[in-house]
Amino acid sequence: MHELLGAIRRFDQCKGWARQGARSCADWLSWRIGVRLGTGYEQVRVARALGELPLIDEALRQGTVSYCKVRAMSRV
Numbered sequence: 746m747h748e749l750l751g752a753i754r755r756f757d758q759c760k761g762w763a764r765q766g767a768r769s770c771a772d773w774l775s776w777r778i779g780v781r782l783g784t785g786y787e788q789v790r791v792a793r794a795l796g797e798l799p800l801i802d803e804a805l806r807q808g809t810v811s812y813c814k815v816r817a818m819s820r821v
Contacts, residue, residue: 746805747802747805747806749788750788750791750792750805750812751792751795753770753774753788753789753792754792754793754796756770756773757770757789757792757793761773765777769786769789771785771786771789772785773785774788774789787816791812791815791816791819794819795815795819798818798819801815801818801819
């Protein structure tokens with residue numbers, strides 16, 4: 746999950762989704778990967794947040810915390 750979120754963050758930052766005609770990264774994830782739109786928005790939100798939360802990012806990378814916990818922690 747850590748690798749996926751890192752890839753989403755990089756894809757969102759370079760606006761790779763716009764080059765393919767999507768309105769947002771979440772729309773692209775829904776269209777190309779088949780996740781629900783709400784799930785896509787949440788994954789993009791968490792991916793962006795991890796860029797600003799290095800300790801939580803590292804904990805997810807190491808498997809110390811789950812994606813579910815990271816989602817919750819990134820909200821506060």
